[in-house]
Amino acid sequence: MSKFKSPDARHRWSVASRVLAAALGGYALASALAVLLGLLLPLARAQAVSLGMDLGFLLYVPILLWTFHTRSAARAWGWLLLWSGAATLLAWWLVKGSAA
Amino acid sequence: MKAYFRQSMAWLHTWGCLVAGWLLFFIFLLGTATVFHIEISRWMQPERPLDAPPMQPVDRATALAHALDYLEQHAAGQSRWDIYLPHERHRHRQEKRALLAVGWRGDLRGQADLDPHTGAEVPRLAVRDTEGGRAFLELHSELHYLGEGLGKRIVAAAALLGLLGLVTGVIVHKKIFQDFFTFRPGKGQRSWLDAHNVAGVMALPFFVMIIYSGLVYFDRESLPAPVAVAYGTSQGAVGRYYTELLHREQRHLPVQRPKAPLMAMVEQAERTLGTGEVGQITITHPAGQPLQVRMRRPYGSELPRHETPETEFRFDAATGALLTTPALGPGIRLRFVMLTLHDGWFARPMLLWLYVLSGLLGCFMIATGMVLWVVKRRDRHARRGDAPWGVELVARLNVGMLAGLLLGMAAFFWANRLLPVGLEGRAAWEIHGLFAVWLVAIVYGLLRPEKRAWVEVLSLAALAFGLVPLLNALTTDRHLGVTLPAGDGGLAGFDLSMLALALLLGAAAWRLRRKWFGAAMRRNTP
Numbered sequence: 098m099s100k101f102k103s104p105d106a107r108h109r110w111s112v113a114s115r116v117l118a119a120a121l122g123g124y125a126l127a128s129a130l131a132v133l134l135g136l137l138l139p140l141a142r143a144q145a146v147s148l149g150m151d152l153g154f155l156l157y158v159p160i161l162l163w164t165f166h167t168r169s170a171a172r173a174w175g176w177l178l179l180w181s182g183a184a185t186l187l188a189w190w191l192v193k194g195s196a197a
Numbered sequence: 198m199k200a201y202f203r204q205s206m207a208w209l210h211t212w213g214c215l216v217a218g219w220l221l222f223f224i225f226l227l228g229t230a231t232v233f234h235i236e237i238s239r240w241m242q243p244e245r246p247l248d249a250p251p252m253q254p255v256d257r258a259t260a261l262a263h264a265l266d267y268l269e270q271h272a273a274g275q276s277r278w279d280i281y282l283p284h285e286r287h288r289h290r291q292e293k294r295a296l297l298a299v300g301w302r303g304d305l306r307g308q309a310d311l312d313p314h315t316g317a318e319v320p321r322l323a324v325r326d327t328e329g330g331r332a333f334l335e336l337h338s339e340l341h342y343l344g345e346g347l348g349k350r351i352v353a354a355a356a357l358l359g360l361l362g363l364v365t366g367v368i369v370h371k372k373i374f375q376d377f378f379t380f381r382p383g384k385g386q387r388s389w390l391d392a393h394n395v396a397g398v399m400a401l402p403f404f405v406m407i408i409y410s411g412l413v414y415f416d417r418e419s420l421p422a423p424v425a426v427a428y429g430t431s432q433g434a435v436g437r438y439y440t441e442l443l444h445r446e447q448r449h450l451p452v453q454r455p456k457a458p459l460m461a462m463v464e465q466a467e468r469t470l471g472t473g474e475v476g477q478i479t480i481t482h483p484a485g486q487p488l489q490v491r492m493r494r495p496y497g498s499e500l501p502r503h504e505t506p507e508t509e510f511r512f513d514a515a516t517g518a519l520l521t522t523p524a525l526g527p528g529i530r531l532r533f534v535m536l537t538l539h540d541g542w543f544a545r546p547m548l549l550w551l552y553v554l555s556g557l558l559g560c561f562m563i564a565t566g567m568v569l570w571v572v573k574r575r576d577r578h579a580r581r582g583d584a585p586w587g588v589e590l591v592a593r594l595n596v597g598m599l600a601g602l603l604l605g606m607a608a609f610f611w612a613n614r615l616l617p618v619g620l621e622g623r624a625a626w627e628i629h630g631l632f633a634v635w636l637v638a639i640v641y642g643l644l645r646p647e648k649r650a651w652v653e654v655l656s657l658a659a660l661a662f663g664l665v666p667l668l669n670a671l672t673t674d675r676h677l678g679v680t681l682p683a684g685d686g687g688l689a690g691f692d693l694s695m696l697a698l699a700l701l702l703g704a705a706a707w708r709l710r711r712k713w714f715g716a717a718m719r720r721n722t723p
Contacts, residue, residue, distance in 0.1 A: 136426070
């Protein structure tokens, strides 16, 4: 156990966790925001979807910066999951609303 | 807090770029070559004729009649006809610019070149099987051996890390600069950093543009959720999205010969576009609209890649009346501007060379960054008296990954001239040649002492590029002795670029040799 508790090992685990948070959680959030833009931009559907994707890349960059800057990996995971969940729920609600 | 921010950004810059560095170098180097992919393709098919002599005047009304005759005979019932009038600026048609060309799409797809004066079909040349410059386009955007879908996504991930590298690089730039002059004035490391920074800052807007537009290129592939949510995931969903995005009709009826004379429409369009500007004419029949004729400048003449009210004129094929071209939506406009900027097809030679120069600066920035990573860690560990294997591994891989790729590119051109013309799967073997030589160079870099390997691989690459014009002269009659007097800028430009590249790499190898082995050399000479 002590091997996992040494400051060096803990640092490594925290970095690995952040990388995963950036790749998975960050991508999920950028993707969900792109979906939202596609649904919310006051344009014809295809135009909004296209702009949403292309702006999505630009949103991903600051998300990544934040993920690696915030105080702990746990914080990064927490906020990323919370915001992607919220954005996904909102998108789901919007799609459901327009279908009904 | 501010210092901590710089620190975390420096960390991100270092490691994000280390992960993507070699791949980004590959993408940048091959991407730089694609600027001239049309000229490269011509060089790689030496069976094709020299560049056409200056255009002779063509009676365009006669040429158009010939084109329509041919299409009526060979492409009846198809949903789209294209006519390319002879035009000097049809860059993609190269040495065939002086000919009239027709193409069709629908159940069949085809194209033919015609003599603009007689309408006689110009027989197709037998050329060697090669991907030509297109190979670089493909490798650069979707890699190889991985399948198109996975390749594109890996390239997109690398591009995103590249964009992240630019942003974090700008954030840390100032602080790193201070660090150097304050703490560690080790000269070797500082000069690598300076080189890295100068290259990065010099063409920064270009890097941002080229990486972002590269991401836009395959946006749906790398960020599929928005299309999936809005259009579903069924088979036709993606097609529906693009049809809507481009304002295209989904259904097209078979086209027929327009009743109104085409020449009158050309003249009307040219009243706005300028005399002699119409290069491409398309005839389509979208469901629910009249049969129509579209007129454009030669492909690549202007910034937007696709039809806008400013660049395309539409006419009713029955009456010759002008129709309105619908304006494009903002989503597709952004996309087209980005794709056009990425391809640089609108550019004339001077600007194309600026693309090449910026691309090479990008390669230089990435390469110096990778070397800097090693140099910095070596300095730090030398003071502690250890040498971690990871740093040594990256140091040795750098040789093959960076210099070795150049050697691989030279091998690609060598393979084009040396592989037998009748070889089965010849085009694929040319590309295997690139990767095989690259792989050998990587292994070589791992086995040889590092400094020797750098000098040797760079020298070999210089030699390999420098000998390409000679090899070309020995194996074809499209060498500098012919292409220069004939004024064929594309073919002569290729050989001359090979020589320039050889000089550049040779100079780099020579400088390194003198720096690293100069003392030893002097000692050995009595």
